Amino acid sequence: MTADLLRLTAALVDIPSVSHDEGAIADHLEAELAAVPWLTVERHEHNVVARTDLGRSQRLILAGHTDTVPVNGNGRAVVEGDTLAGVGSADMKAGVAVFLELARTVAEPACDVTYVFYAAEEVAAVHNGLGVLFRDRPDLLVGDAAILGEPTGAAVEAGCQGTLRLAVHLTGRRAHTARPWMGVNAIHRLGPVLAAVAGFDARRPVLDGCEFREALQAVRVEGGVASNVVPDAVTIVVNHRFAPDLDAAQAEHRVRDALAPALAAGDTVEVLDAAASAAPGLSHPLLAALVERNGLAVRAKLGWTDVARFAEHGIPAVNFGPGEPTLAHTQEEHVERGPIEATHAALADLLAHGA
Amino acid sequence: MTADLLRLTAALVDIPSVSHDEGAIADHLEAELAAVPWLTVERHEHNVVARTDLGRSQRLILAGHTDTVPVNGNGRAVVEGDTLAGVGSADMKAGVAVFLELARTVAEPACDVTYVFYAAEEVAAVHNGLGVLFRDRPDLLVGDAAILGEPTGAAVEAGCQGTLRLAVHLTGRRAHTARPWMGVNAIHRLGPVLAAVAGFDARRPVLDGCEFREALQAVRVEGGVASNVVPDAVTIVVNHRFAPDLDAAQAEHRVRDALAPALAAGDTVEVLDAAASAAPGLSHPLLAALVERNGLAVRAKLGWTDVARFAEHGIPAVNFGPGEPTLAHTQEEHVERGPIEATHAALADLLAHGA
Numbered sequence: 001m002t003a004d005l006l007r008l009t010a011a012l013v014d015i016p017s018v019s020h021d022e023g024a025i026a027d028h029l030e031a032e033l034a035a036v037p038w039l040t041v042e043r044h045e046h047n048v049v050a051r052t053d054l055g056r057s058q059r060l061i062l063a064g065h066t067d068t069v070p071v072n073g074n075g076r077a078v079v080e081g082d083t084l085a086g087v088g089s090a091d092m093k094a095g096v097a098v099f100l101e102l103a104r105t106v107a108e109p110a111c112d113v114t115y116v117f118y119a120a121e122e123v124a125a126v127h128n129g130l131g132v133l134f135r136d137r138p139d140l141l142v143g144d145a146a147i148l149g150e151p152t153g154a155a156v157e158a159g160c161q162g163t164l165r166l167a168v169h170l171t172g173r174r175a176h177t178a179r180p181w182m183g184v185n186a187i188h189r190l191g192p193v194l195a196a197v198a199g200f201d202a203r204r205p206v207l208d209g210c211e212f213r214e215a216l217q218a219v220r221v222e223g224g225v226a227s228n229v230v231p232d233a234v235t236i237v238v239n240h241r242f243a244p245d246l247d248a249a250q251a252e253h254r255v256r257d258a259l260a261p262a263l264a265a266g267d268t269v270e271v272l273d274a275a276a277s278a279a280p281g282l283s284h285p286l287l288a289a290l291v292e293r294n295g296l297a298v299r300a301k302l303g304w305t306d307v308a309r310f311a312e313h314g315i316p317a318v319n320f321g322p323g324e325p326t327l328a329h330t331q332e333e334h335v336e337r338g339p340i341e342a343t344h345a346a347l348a349d350l351l352a353h354g355a
Numbered sequence: 356m357t358a359d360l361l362r363l364t365a366a367l368v369d370i371p372s373v374s375h376d377e378g379a380i381a382d383h384l385e386a387e388l389a390a391v392p393w394l395t396v397e398r399h400e401h402n403v404v405a406r407t408d409l410g411r412s413q414r415l416i417l418a419g420h421t422d423t424v425p426v427n428g429n430g431r432a433v434v435e436g437d438t439l440a441g442v443g444s445a446d447m448k449a450g451v452a453v454f455l456e457l458a459r460t461v462a463e464p465a466c467d468v469t470y471v472f473y474a475a476e477e478v479a480a481v482h483n484g485l486g487v488l489f490r491d492r493p494d495l496l497v498g499d500a501a502i503l504g505e506p507t508g509a510a511v512e513a514g515c516q517g518t519l520r521l522a523v524h525l526t527g528r529r530a531h532t533a534r535p536w537m538g539v540n541a542i543h544r545l546g547p548v549l550a551a552v553a554g555f556d557a558r559r560p561v562l563d564g565c566e567f568r569e570a571l572q573a574v575r576v577e578g579g580v581a582s583n584v585v586p587d588a589v590t591i592v593v594n595h596r597f598a599p600d601l602d603a604a605q606a607e608h609r610v611r612d613a614l615a616p617a618l619a620a621g622d623t624v625e626v627l628d629a630a631a632s633a634a635p636g637l638s639h640p641l642l643a644a645l646v647e648r649n650g651l652a653v654r655a656k657l658g659w660t661d662v663a664r665f666a667e668h669g670i671p672a673v674n675f676g677p678g679e680p681t682l683a684h685t686q687e688e689h690v691e692r693g694p695i696e697a698t699h700a701a702l703a704d705l706l707a708h709g710a
Contacts, residue, residue, distance in 0.1 A: 163583070178596045179657055187576050187591070188549055195546055198546065217543075219584065219585075224576060227574055
């Protein structure tokens with residue numbers, strides 16, 4: 001007999017867990033899981049890991065973050081009919097509720113299962129609980145495939161695109177604006193750079209049947225000296241999202257090549273940060289079985305998620321959760337009973353039958 | 356017998372007078388002028404005005420500012436041979452020294468003369484001493500033509516171009532940078548705006564024989580929301596220098612027309628400030644006589660100077676001073692004896708013979 005998953009999600013929403021304040025929800029999950037006889041539970045900081053140890057040939061990781069973005073007048077769960085509103089309801093306490101329910105009810109899964117509930121996904125990467133576990137307790141994250149409960153509307157979003165930020169520093173030569181021909185205006189030099197960005201060959205490769213879609217976008221620009229001075233410096237920051245058939249170094253190379261014709265001696269291009277992409281991973285038998293036996297919709301994940309952390313450690317991973325991705329981080333965040341139960345049913349089937 | 360004008364300039368350099376601290380130099384000039392029997396001296400704040408009142412048919416204004424930019428290790432006059440170094444030597448205590456010497460020595464000029472020594476030219480327009488006098492004591496600035504002692508290398512720089520600053524606010528629509536096709540990138544929209552700026556028809560009209568040369572330059576740019584957000588706003592500030600055959604409203608109209616094809620609904624163009632141009636004024640008999648009898652080089656003034664304040668009040672004015680304009684505001688500021696004496700000789704001739 002399955003619990004009321006909407007009520008279970010509501011109970012988790014009612015435990016406040018804005019990033020950096022996940023102590024209470026970690027306590028709650030740890031206590032719930034410790035009461036389950038077939039699980040071994042370990043806690044590291046506010047990250048809780050519960051595992052079966054049945055000697056199965058394969059191990060599946062089900063991972064979800066417990067933190068939420070800051071409350072915006074939506075800190076309490078509000079249930080109306082089959083709809084639950086509240087911060088974190090879609091991103092991703094509904095997914096956490098599904099995993100918790102599976103952990104409490106599936107005593108003899110066809111594959112061993114590692115349930116990971118981690119902190120601090122919604123803030124800077126340095127705090128990320130999954131990253132902390134990979135660094136401090138990689139033994140807890142051994143597995144053959146992983147499913148991340150990020151909101152996908154109960155579809156499978158495969159892999160993720162990588163992300164890269166580059167600062168392009170353009171130079172010029174100062175002069176008085178009444179005699180601009182004595183100088184070189186760095187801001188005017190943005191024109192060809194923006195043309196190169198707009199004309200960038202953003203590829204749409206199809207990998208494991210999923211079409212990815214790259215992008216190159218300017219996200220910040222800043223320059224100027226004084227109101228009567230031809231400026232000698234401007235910086236433009238671009239964000240590149242690249243498909244998982246390239247690694248970050250290859251993607252950086254492509255952007256540098258595209259910008260090169262617009263650059264001059266003295267200009268510099270600086271990598272601000274980079275995060276690896278993740279291949280779709282759908283060829284893994286466990287993930288293929290999830291999709292095929294349940295007839296799930298599959299699409300490429302265009303944003304970046306923690307599936308890339310699993311991929312980086314050689315573990316194929318997909319995103320699969322009940323929330324609607326477009327509602328994440330909005331004041332109107334809510335989740336419906338239907339996709340929660342559908343997600344639960346698909347995963348229960350996977351645990352029951354394995355690959 | 357003319358005084359040693361280089362020494363006289365050095366004495367003025369040795370009276371510190373960084374903007375907003377012109378009390379001592381105003382006291383000095385006021386005392387010197389009060390001792391001259393053919394002059395009526397009036398002081399308003401730190402601005403000193405001395406006039407002849409001989410009932411001549413024409414009145415010439417000789418005006419110079421007494422303040423300097425901040426000292427940069429060059430606060431004391433250093434004379435070596437015929438060269439004087441020190442802050443303010445070129446801009447424009449050499450010009451002030453020439454005017455002071457004329458005031459003390461020319462008892463019966465062919466035209467009446469108003470000597471104006473004013474404060475706070477090197478700082479924001481609101482403090483400008485000439486502006487203060489036009490506001491509070493316009494009676495002291497009545498005249499038929501004016502000569503401003505700004506550094507011109509002893510050439511006549513006629514009139515001045517106007518200056519106009521416009522902020523162009525471009526709009527867009529936010530989206531995640533992984534799905535930029537859902538939004539409109541305001542920074543990318545800079546491209547056509549910069550093309551319009553680069554392609555602006557910067558005219559080179561010839562007025563009174565002087566070729567002016569207009570310019571339109573971006574001087575500041577700023578935009579961006581976050582590193583993963585397609586930005587919905589960017590601001591670019593442009594500075595337009597326009598020839599004196601246009602007033603500021605006409606010049607603004609031309610810039611707006613040039614930018615219009617690159618703008619979209621929701622964008623705005625805001626005038627940040629505008630300062631009028633000044634026609635060359637060389638057709639006035641007194642100024643024409645200055646040029647012609649002394650065979651002076653004449654060129655258009657491309658920057659903005661206080662001649663525009665005279666022009667605004669219907670008084671034709673030119674720039675004519677001994678300093679080299681390129682040395683103004685530099686640590687190496689200095690002035691040579693030759694152009695000081697040449698400037699003095701030309702003005703002495705003008706006062707002796709009039710138009």
